[in-house]
Structure formats: structure tokens, C-alpha cells
Amino acid sequence: MKKLMNRVDDMLAESLRGFGAAHRELVEVSTEPKLVMRRKRKADGRVALISGGGSGHEPMHAGFVGHGMLDAACPGEVFTSPTPDQMLAAAEAVDAGGGVLWIVKNYSGDVMNFEMAGEMYSGRSATVLTNDDVAVESSLHSQGRRGVAATVVVEKIVGAAAERGDDLAACQALGQKVNAASGSMGVALTSCTVPAAGRPTFDIGDDELELGVGIHGEPGRRRVAMMAADAIAGELVETICESVAPKRGQPVLLLVNGMGATPLLELYLLFDAAVRQCDQRGLKVVRSLVGNFCTSLDMAGASITLTRLDEEMTGLWDAPVHTAALRWGA
């Protein structure tokens, strides 16, 4: 295993400290009473959005803390759920009277710990569970579909709604709607290597592709011979459409997400292939995003996410956002 690191045990703390220093105008790395990456300015009576999960998916979630998106992120150890008391500390730090919305990716550990935090928290809170991965129905770490890159879309759109002052019930309903309108599926060309394990999570041949891989290297639908980008985009978009069921003419957001070790040259090529697949199905790609957003350490590969957009969701997507990893508007 070769990684830019010192000791395995210090890796997360050093990386988060670096993140905090690089984005000190946006995010505060709070360690008392528990590790929380919190937005510098509080929400002023607005709903506070809190997400979190195992580390190794950067920039998710700390990279989405800031104006128009998250109020706090709770980073767990690599591929390990944060603890309920981290989530509780986050809620107590950022709830400004509007209550807390937990945005939780559907993995058993995350679901259990966020539930526990909700019970421990004395303020009002509600949950949005993301489960957009159409590849498999259940997996190593999840009952039901896994939550993957559409979580970024949920956080962006609901973050804009919270920023304009929507209440807790409205933010929760909107988050559930965005999740239901979204589907994702990924492929891996290589495995990731968890630092504490020191060796690749799975073996994959020089001519093989894992179709439908999870963001922790969980098995996907099947192992196949390496495919052309057009064929990959075709299978991913087809499988997503079976689930999301967009009609012809449907405006969609198309997100092509890198798994961590895939260069932009290839991500934009996959985006081009995915646009052509959408065109063939009569879908209108009206918004798009290409880059590394929901990653799997040093895995080479990518995922495609489609979200059916309506007018309100499009407007909220376009609303200003100012975070380390997403930034546009005023």
C-alpha cells in the first residue's frame, strides 16, 4: 500500500486538519465534545442540515458544509459510521431553533447511529434516508438499496430550501422527493485500499470491470470483461431508467461522479457517452455536474446519477452555494 500519509492511525485527523485549514472561512473543525465539521455561521432560525458517514468518500460530506448546503458533517473513521454522540454534538452546535434534518445514506451502521442520535437529541429532528443505488437490492452493509451519489443532489437542493426558510417538515418531504426522483449506479476498474487493511478490498483482473460496485468496494451486479465507455453508459443509464422511470421529454440532472482515482479526461468522456444515452431516451439533460463528489478512497471508476427535475428542484439546484466542493451563484 502506497498512500500520502504518515501513520495510519493519524491519517483522518491530519487530513481533516488540512481541510479545516484550507477552508477556514467556511468550516470549523470542532473536536469538543466530539469531532464535528461545522459551518462557520449558524442558520439563524432556519432548519439545520446535518449529514455524516464513514470517511473515504471525500469531498462528501465535509466538502458540502457551507452556505446553501450542510450546517455540519460528522466524519467517522474510514468506511465506519460516526458515533451517535458525534451526531448529537453536531445537532447541539448548529440547531438555531428551526430543528435538525439528518441526511443519512442507507447503511445499517449509519441508520442505527443516526436513529440513536435522534432519540438522544432533545430538540426537534427529522430524517431523510438516501437509497439511490439501483445496482443491488441489498448489500454487505445495507438492508435495501445503498445511498450513494444522489446524496449530493439531496444535500444541495434541500440545503437551498433550508436557506430560504422552509420548515423542517417541508425540508424532509423535499429530501424524500429528490431521493425518490434519483437513481445511481457505478463501476469499478480497480479496488480501493482501506488504510487500516493495507491491501485492496477486492481482486480485479487487468481486463475486468465490476458493474454496480458500491462505494465501499461492495460487490455489484456482476463481474464482466472491460467494456467501452458507451456500453458502460448504456447499461448504467438503462438500469437507472428502469428504476427512475422518466418519461420522454423529462428534464433531468446528470451527475457523472468519479470514484477517486479517475482523471477528469475520462469523467468528461463518460459524461459525453451518458448524454448520448439520455438523448436516445428522449431525456433532456438540463443540469449537470462532473467531478469527484462521492468517492471510494483510491478506487478507479465512476458512477452515473440521474434525477428527474421539476421547476422547484431546478430553481433550488441553481440557488447560490458556497462550500469547499460546490460553489456557484452570489
Place this chain on the structure above:
Amino acid sequence: MKKLMNRVDDMLAESLRGFGAAHRELVEVSTEPKLVMRRKRKADGRVALISGGGSGHEPMHAGFVGHGMLDAACPGEVFTSPTPDQMLAAAEAVDAGGGVLWIVKNYSGDVMNFEMAGEMYSGRSATVLTNDDVAVESSLHSQGRRGVAATVVVEKIVGAAAERGDDLAACQALGQKVNAASGSMGVALTSCTVPAAGRPTFDIGDDELELGVGIHGEPGRRRVAMMAADAIAGELVETICESVAPKRGQPVLLLVNGMGATPLLELYLLFDAAVRQCDQRGLKVVRSLVGNFCTSLDMAGASITLTRLDEEMTGLWDAPVHTAALRWGA
């Protein structure tokens, strides 16, 4: 070789088409008379900044086309200089009366072709050559130091000067000043693989590090056993400081740049290590940037760049920029 692609011969065209579609509000992919990635809105009498070079370094340079940075980028084939007629086409497309500033990384092919374009172009033009790589004095493809990630800093700062209306001579002098105030050095953990070659550019062991690698996989200073991030940051910052010679108390911009296949978790960790190295030398890290900006296809590795900042350069760095890969301000 596994890459997200269709045919090797179509890789660049498909990727650029995807880039153009994803960023159509910023950049136009112009193919007549020659391939140019051009800014949507012209410079209105202001100096037009044009850069370019071999592809494979994305988001450099097309990702820096837009408000406050480049007016056009000329992408060559992978690791191959663009042609003089591409550069000429770019100048004719974006010169709005203020003349053209060519920003050229110091590689023999690029230097020769940009010189030829300058001779062919009937309008006014001037050149800024970047040669910030302190690792080696000459290399496979360069006489003198190679131009690497400080090119991003030059393009950002001079782009802001052009946007506020500085004339051609002032923009050239500023670019030369920023380049002279900057030094960079990189490391590779793995080789890149050029698509047309189909195999890694160089062999490197599972426990080895190439110190001072070039962005085309050119040899660096030496091949060593894998080092801890603190030791890497120490050697890079030390070598850069020998060249850039900052005094104690000097305000600097610190850029930690990924080579393409290095996850953010590791880049922020290297940033943390580099900040501590700067602290030890009494340097003040007043501005920073962490991410993939000047890459080398699918190489795992990173580079560190330091730029001595003065008040004017800091203000121009902070000025609004709106491109695919850098975006802040109004």
C-alpha cells in the same frame, strides 16, 4: 490498460465534447478553422489570455477558460503540443483589440509552436513562459526548468489583471513576476499510462517513490523508498524554498495539486504536512488551493507549489473567477 473510453483515437474529441456540454455557459468548443476551447464572451478591448499544451493535464487549460482567467485554450493530443495554426485560430477568435498574451509552459514543442504562432499572428502579442519546476534543470522535453502547476497561479492572477483592464505589457510583466515568485515540485507513486501507448510510461515498485517527477512522467531527481507525507512535504518545501528564497514572515500561496489519481483525503493530508513545513520556516500561508489542477492522466502523486505573494498579487488572486475548475467571488 483500463480506461473509461471507446476508441483511443476518439478519446480526446469525446472528452472535449463532454466538457463543452457540461460547461456550455462558459466555454465554446470551436472546431473551425481549428480546435479551440474559447470563452463565450469576448474581452471587449481587454488583453486576451491564451494558453494551451498537450492534453492529459485536465482541468488545465480548458477548465480555466472563463471570466477572470483565460480567453482560450488550445488542447493538443495527449502530451503533445497543439499546433501553431490552433494558436493562431485562438488569437483571431478572442483578440478584442487589447492584444494577445500567450501563457506557455516551458516544453520545447510548446515553446516552438507558440513562437511560430506569434510570428504568424498579425495582431500584437506577447509571451509569458512558466518554468516553476525546481526538481531538475533540464529534462526530456525541456531546455531549462519545466512549467508545471504554478501555471495555474499565473493564469489566475494575470487573468484578473486583464479583466480589470491592464495593458499587454503590464500583463506580461505581471505574469513573469508571478512565475519568478513561484516554485513547484512533485512526486509520483504510480506511473501514468498514455492511451496511445497502452502501457505505463515508467515502471515503479510497490514501495518506491519518484521524487521530482514531471507531469508527463519524466524522471525526477531520484527514485527512493516510499516516504511518509511529512518527509515528502519537507523535501519538497525545502527544495522549493532554495529556489524561491522567501524570507521569514513572507506571505505565500500554498497549492497542493493532485496528479490525477490521488484522492482528496490524501491531498488534504499533504496540505496539512506542507503547512507545518511552511510554519517551521516562518512562512505565512495566507492563501491556499487543494485539488486536481495540473494533472498527469491517471498518475497517483501530488505536487506542492509556493508563490511569494505581495499585496497586488493577493488582491488579484482574490478577484472573482468563473471557470469550470476555479470559481469564486461575484
